[in-house]
Amino acid sequence: MMADMTKDLEQQYELVEAELQEVQDQINSLLEHQGRLLEQKSELLNLIRSCKVSKHENLWTDEKTGRPIQEDWTRSFEWDQQAQDILLNVFGISSYRTNQREIINAILSGRDVIVIMAAGGGKSLCYQLPALLRPGIVLVVSPLLSLIHDQVMGLTALKIPARMLNSTTSKEEEKLIYKILEKGEGDLQILYVTPEKIAKSKRFMSKLEKCNHGGRLSLLAIDEAHCCSQWGHDFRPDYKNLGILKKQFPKVPMIALTATATERVQNDLKEMLQLSSCEKFVSSVNRPNLFYEVRDKKSNASGVIDDIAEFIQESYSENDSGIIYCFSRRECEQVARELQQKGISASHYHADMDAAARESVYMRWSSNKLQVIVGTIAFGMGINKPDVRFVIHHSLSKSLETYYQESGRAGRDGLPSHCLLFFRPADLPRQSAMIFAEVVGLQNLYDITRYCQSKRACRRAAFFHHFGEKLQDCNGMCDNCAFSRELVDVDVTAHAKSILTLVKELQSLDKMITLLQLVDQWKSHYRQLGMGDKYVYDYLKYASVISK
Numbered sequence: 001m002m003a004d005m006t007k008d009l010e011q012q013y014e015l016v017e018a019e020l021q022e023v024q025d026q027i028n029s030l031l032e033h034q035g036r037l038l039e040q041k042s043e044l045l046n047l048i049r050s051c052k053v054s055k056h057e058n059l060w061t062d063e064k065t066g067r068p069i070q071e072d073w074t075r076s077f078e079w080d081q082q083a084q085d086i087l088l089n090v091f092g093i094s095s096y097r098t099n100q101r102e103i104i105n106a107i108l109s110g111r112d113v114i115v116i117m118a119a120g121g122g123k124s125l126c127y128q129l130p131a132l133l134r135p136g137i138v139l140v141v142s143p144l145l146s147l148i149h150d151q152v153m154g155l156t157a158l159k160i161p162a163r164m165l166n167s168t169t170s171k172e173e174e175k176l177i178y179k180i181l182e183k184g185e186g187d188l189q190i191l192y193v194t195p196e197k198i199a200k201s202k203r204f205m206s207k208l209e210k211c212n213h214g215g216r217l218s219l220l221a222i223d224e225a226h227c228c229s230q231w232g233h234d235f236r237p238d239y240k241n242l243g244i245l246k247k248q249f250p251k252v253p254m255i256a257l258t259a260t261a262t263e264r265v266q267n268d269l270k271e272m273l274q275l276s277s278c279e280k281f282v283s284s285v286n287r288p289n290l291f292y293e294v295r296d297k298k299s300n301a302s303g304v305i306d307d308i309a310e311f312i313q314e315s316y317s318e319n320d321s322g323i324i325y326c327f328s329r330r331e332c333e334q335v336a337r338e339l340q341q342k343g344i345s346a347s348h349y350h351a352d353m354d355a356a357a358r359e360s361v362y363m364r365w366s367s368n369k370l371q372v373i374v375g376t377i378a379f380g381m382g383i384n385k386p387d388v389r390f391v392i393h394h395s396l397s398k399s400l401e402t403y404y405q406e407s408g409r410a411g412r413d414g415l416p417s418h419c420l421l422f423f424r425p426a427d428l429p430r431q432s433a434m435i436f437a438e439v440v441g442l443q444n445l446y447d448i449t450r451y452c453q454s455k456r457a458c459r460r461a462a463f464f465h466h467f468g469e470k471l472q473d474c475n476g477m478c479d480n481c482a483f484s485r486e487l488v489d490v491d492v493t494a495h496a497k498s499i500l501t502l503v504k505e506l507q508s509l510d511k512m513i514t515l516l517q518l519v520d521q522w523k524s525h526y527r528q529l530g531m532g533d534k535y536v537y538d539y540l541k542y543a544s545v546i547s548k
């Protein structure tokens with residue numbers, strides 16, 4: 001009798017347990033659905049916002065009627081044939097890439113233009129070709145000497161008269177350029193300057209004034225225009241003063257170009273450059289040839305380097321170039337040294353080296369005499385090597401935008417390339433200490449952390465989402481889309497809540513502790529409750545705070 005009852009109760013117990021499991025499964029699936037809907041919601045919101053802005057921006061008003069005109073920049077223009085000839089015979093290019101023709105048509109029609117086009121998309125052509133179609137000089141403001149140098153060399157090789165004016169220009173060359181600007185004597189179609197020239201040289205500005213007065217200033221081009229914005233990833237104070245150009249030369253069209261700009265950065269640079277009414281051409285941020293991958297980073301330094309070395313040696317030959325980004329100068333030196341010991345030709349690059357040493361490393365790498373540069377973010381803008389096959393992040397970047405920029409140095413030639421990031425949560429406090437003072441620094445760090453921790457979502461989708469762009473197919477070009485993984489959902493809400501309570505307690509006591517100290521305190525808290533180390537260990541394992 002008793003035995004029957006127990007059996008009956010056990011059956012009921014099992015039924016309840018099964019039902020509970022079913023409810024839990026439903027909750028998990030609903031939570032997942034909620035997550036997806038929230039993502040969709042914010043994506044749609046971004047798209048609605050950008051539609052509103054671009055609708056407003058691309059409207060040009062008819063002077064007589066005051067009505068807005070929507071221009072069709074794809075139609076035929078009187079310069080079509082001449083532009084096509086120059087494209088083929090001077091630049092050796094047979095057809096335009098996305099938006100190039102439309103941008104050129106807008107500039108040649110006298111409009112101000114903002115161009116957002118991914119790295120390697122062909123931004124330079126958008127102001128270089130108009131320079132050959134119009135009499136006069138195109139003034140290009142560019143932030144880096146190395147970038148300017150490469151551009152002028154490239155144009156000179158194409159027999160296009162181009163010069164540069166910066167701190168390295170000889171007195172003689174400067175005199176010649178001033179004479180050309182002032183009197184129009186001499187051959188010059190594209191003049192590159194650094195933003196300091198505009199901000200600090202009254203003499204240069206007065207020569208430019210004379211050039212414009214003589215009707216010889218045909219276009220103002222602002223390269224790497226995101227440098228204007230404090231919200232961007234590479235703010236340069238001298239870029240803030242470039243608004244003077246539009247003020248002083250309101251009738252000369254201006255083109256502002258950048259590879260990435262969020263809505264906020266776009267609005268900022270419009271304001272800084274005084275582009276109140278302009279055309280905006282946004283090409284996709286998608287780089288279909290880049291494979292994005294995140295791997296767990298081992299907790300010991302030599303384990304990470306072993307993984308990096310194995311990745312390089314198994315996937316690439318010595319002629320395939322790559323970049324490894326590290327957080328600190330010391331780490332760069334250590335990683336480069338240990339890779340060398342494993343037979344990989346690698347050298348470090350950081351801001352503590354003198355200019356000549358940095359130049360030498362860069363030149364050896366550019367000419368394929370060195371396979372890998374191990375750099376801090378000082379190794380950044382101005383890298384002009386098209387055939388970088390891999391970009392490895394030894395630790396995470398401070399935001400998705402910086403990661404997109406840094407990893408985007410791979411595959412500018414359009415060939416398949418790999419972007420690999422090694423992630424461990426223990427790297428987060430180092431980054432958060434650096435970005436705390438930035439206005440949206442912490443939010444940016446959360447975004448990239450989410451990118452790193454995601455085991456399901458398409459990596460590419462994170463970029464579309466971040467830059468407010470419509471989703472596109474990844475075509476299996478990220479780890480989450482390419483590989484199917486066995487994933488187990490684990491509910492760690494209770495653990496997370498207890499950590500949060502502990503953090504709040506410490507905060508109220510004004511106590512500052514490191515992540516590892518927090519973990520220790522949390523462990524001892526659980527030990528006191530008699531829960532045992534396994535409970536804590538399991539959670540830390542799931543949260544990847546400790547190695548698996």
Ligand SMILES: Nc1ncnc2c1ncn2[C@@H]1O[C@H](COP(=O)(O)OP(=O)(O)OP(=O)(O)O)[C@@H](O)[C@H]1O
Nearest residue numbers: 093095096097117118119120121122123124125259
């Ligand atoms: N229509 C085209 N067809 C083929 N190649 C092109 C075309 N337009 C530009 N290119 C080439 O693409 C390469 C990249 O162009 P460019 O340097 O202007 O890119 P970018 O958009 O400025 O990139 P980044 O932001 O990385 O500097 C150059 O070698 C250029 O000659």
